[in-house]
Amino acid sequence: MGQPVNEQALFVIEKELNIKGKQINQVISLLEEGNTVPFIARYRKELTGGLDEVQIKDIMDRWTYLQNLASRKEEVIRLIEEQGKLTEELAASINKAQKLQEIEDLYRPYKQKRRTKATVAKEKGLEPLALWLLEQRNENPLDAAKSYINEEKEVLSAEDALQGAKDIIAEMLSDDADMRKWIREDTFSKGEIKTEGKNTEADEKKVFEMYYEYQEPIRKIVPHRVLAANRGEKEDILKVGISAPSELIISKMDRKTVKRTDSQAVPYIREAIEDAYKRLIAPSIEREIRAALTEQAEERxxxxxSENVRSLLLQAPLKGKVVLGVDPAYRTGCKLGVVDETGKVLHIQTIYPTPPRSEVEKSAAVVKQLIDKYDIEIAAIGNGTASRETEQFIAETLKDLPKSVAYVIVNEAGASVYSASTVAREEFPDLQVEERSAVSIARRLQDPLAELVKIDPKSIGVGQYQHDVSQKRLGEEISFVVETAVNQVGVNVNTASSSLLQYVSGLSKTVAQNIITKRNEVGKFQNRKELKKIPRLGAKTYEQCIGFLRVMEGDQPLDQTGIHPESYPGTISLLKELGFSTKDIGTEALAEKLKTISLEDTSVKLDIGIPTLKDIMDGLTKPGRDPRDNFSGPVLKTDVLKMEDLSAGMELQGTVRNVVDFGAFVDIGVKQDGLVHISKLTDRFVKNPMDVVSVGQVVTVWVDSVDVNKQRIALTMIAPKKG
Known part of the structure; x- marks a missing residue:
């Protein structure tokens, strides 16, 4: 950021994002002042017209791109001017460019090049001959070339001179910005991506089999196929290239370059055209198109x-339950971790119900004893190695109990990464790695957001090809998603981990740790004001973070809401106006009274903007509101289902584990997740599966087909027709 808002950039963003210029201007000004995206979205709605986090980030990203574009234009104009070759027309073309690629095309002829065939030919003094050929006179080029023979410069014959001239013409054509533009467009619109097997014996599982002999129009190829082909090429299993309409392009280059077909220079020009395209332009355009396709595919x-991670983080928490976490294993035994309603560890133990020891009865006795002692209401079983055998054991054990206890299969992706991390060691210094996993699995069920922020999101295992994309871009996007989710939910400052606090608007890792240190020293915070004493938590940071930090059961009732302290005076005035006080927050009487007020009149009277007033009323009505409570909770189970039990048409409840371009994978309680193809998500056309389903969502599915040998289950979300 850091540059003044210019009208042209504002106009471009306004047109692209369909957001008013005034809103864009306000967002940029707020960002320039050091405000965070979550803070602007939540507490500056009057200024932005209620733009959400995604819209604000889109403005920020486009503004940054356009600032970089403007900087590059200035730089290129300066570099060409220093060579004394800048014309008004060229400067106008550069200033008019809307993409970095267009600027680079225009700069190409003036860029300092490494020694090429053309630069060598120019050093030999052959540029005038090249320009003479392009004049296309009706004279014999061999005669004209004789005067350029120079043994000292290693031009030994007229043919040598003409070859050098052709090299110069080829580079001139290659550097023509307009020509490159239409060749790039023609290649994209009429060319094909072609893949073929190169080292197929290395592809033992036949992952890339469909690409051994494959071609598809460039303009039609979907992102996940681009990334699959790239991965196959990287692993040296595939050869990937672009098949362009070469004859069509060369013919078009000919029409644009050859002005007099009766000229004796034409055969030489045509040779230069073919050389320019095949040696210089085609390979370069192929690299550019593949880079553009890869960039688009990576963004997708x-x-x-990111969207899958967002859905995963915003899964409904299972509040107020004592949970038994089970980390399944064979030889090393299943680790059990009992946690109370707040996530505090009550008990750790190891049992051996699975092979090789198979101590089923002894293990069952331990589980029953723990359920009785700690009044456990639910078991959370990790879905890793030995999960199904452990599930079978837990299901059989729970059947023998006098009270009803259910279990849930929890996606434990990344749990082992967390368990071996510095964060986990600091949290549980006395526990073994697997014991920490059992606790993490239990806590994931209780509060997915609080537990998952401790893990590098890239280890969570949703999506496709996340390890093949730009890790910097992925990291930036994931950080934004996690930060948005954390701030939408809000954080209890007296129970939050450092991992959770560092995602709160405005807080750094250092300040987050300083909050924990202070909390450990003095005990629970009683109000938000006390956070002003935290080292390195200055006035600006306090402004940015404080609305997202909740102090539950403190001495200021407003501190448990999402109402920002800057709005406390207006909030107290509103309560007085209605005959209530802060002690009445969350009561039925206050909620009913708030329904009767006029938003417009109250807004004017108290000088509070309507969006902020609505948020204040929401905070007063539901002080501890958690937006995740609106989502479906986990599927509770009491019995095991095997793949062999499935049959076509069977109706089941399942949890969406992953959403990809071609559909969604659903956990229906058997060893293998089933695939709902994009065409089976609903009975209408679906362009993007995310429009229909999200990770963590509980859905009703019907079995389409089962292949036990290949371990494949096809599901549908379209209800079968009755009768």
Missing amino acids: AIHIF
């Missing part, structure tokens, strides 16, 4: 991964 993969 990053978007899918």
Whole structure:
């Protein structure tokens, strides 16, 4: 950021994002002042017209791109001017460019090049001969070339001179910005991506089999196929290239370059045209198109991964339950971790119900004893190695109990990464790695957001090809998603981990740790004001973070809401106006009274903007509101289902584990997740599966087909027709 708002950039963003210029201007000004995206979205609605986090980030990203574009234009104009070759027409073309690629095309002829065939030919003094050929006179080029023979410069014959001239013409054509533009467009619109097997024996699982002999129009190829082909090429299993309409392009280059077909220079020009295209332009355009396709595909993969992570983080928490976490294993035994309603560890133990020891009865006795002692209401079983055998054991054990206890299969992706991390060691210094996993699995069920922020999101295992994309871009996008989710939910400052606090608007890792240190020293915070004493938490940071930090059961009731302290005076005035006080927050009487007020009149009277007034009323009505409570909770189970039990048409409840471009994978309680193809998500056309389903969502599915040998289950979300 850092540059003044210019009208042209504002106009471009306004047109692209369909957001008013005034809103864009306000967003940029707020960002320039050091405000965070979550803070602007939540507490500056009057200024932005209620734009959400995604819209604000889109403005920020486009503004940054356009600032970089403007900087590059200035730089290129300066570099060409220094060579004394800048014309008014060229400067106008550069200033008019809307993409970095267009600027680079225009700069190409003036860029300092490494020694090429053309630069060598120019050093030999052959540029005048090249320009003479392009004049296309009706004279014999061999005669004209004789005067350029120079043994000292290693031009030994007229043919040598003409070859050098052709090299110069080829580079001139290659550097023509307009020509490159239409060749790029023609290649994209009429060319094909072609893949073929190169080292297929290395592809033992036949992952890339469909690409051993494959071609598809460039303009039609979907992002996940681009990334699959790239991965196959990287692993040296595939050869990937672009098949362009070469004859059509060369013919078009000919029409644009050859002005007099009766000129004796034409055969030489045509040779230069063919050389320019095949040696210089085609390979370069292929690299550019593949880079553009990869960039688009990566952006799509990053978007899918980010949205899946968002859905995963915003899964409904299972509040107020004592949970038994089970980390399944064979030889090393299943680790059990009992946690209370707040996530505090009550008990750790190891049992051996699975092979090789198979101590089923002894293990069952331990589980029953723990359920009785700690009044456990639900078991959370990790879905890793030995999960199904452990599930079978837990299901059989729970059947023998006098009270009803259910279990849930929890996606434990990334749990082992967390368990071996510095964060986990600091949290549980006395526990073994697997014991920490059992606790993490239990806590994931209780509060997915609080537990998952401790893990590098890239280890969570949703999406496709996240390891093949730009890790920097992925990291930026994921950080934004996690920060948005954390701030939408809000954080209890007296129970939050450092991992959770560092995602709160405005807080750094250092300040987050300083909050924990202070909390450990003095005990629970009693109000938000006390956070002003935290080292390195200055006035600006306090403004940015404080509305997202909740102090539950403190001495200021407003501190448990999402109402920002800057709005406390207006909030107290509103309560007085209605005959209530802060002690009445969350009561039925206050909620009913708030329904009767006029938003417009109250807004004017108290000098509070309507969006902020609505948020204040919401905070007063539901002080501890958690937006995740609106989502479906986990599927509770009491019995095991095997793949062999499935049959076509069977109706089941399942949890969406992953959403990809071609559909969604659903956990229906058997060893293998089933695939709902994009065409089976609903009975209408679906362009993007995310429009229909999200990770963590509980859905009703019907079995389409089962292949036990290949371990494949096809599902549908379209209800079968009755009768």
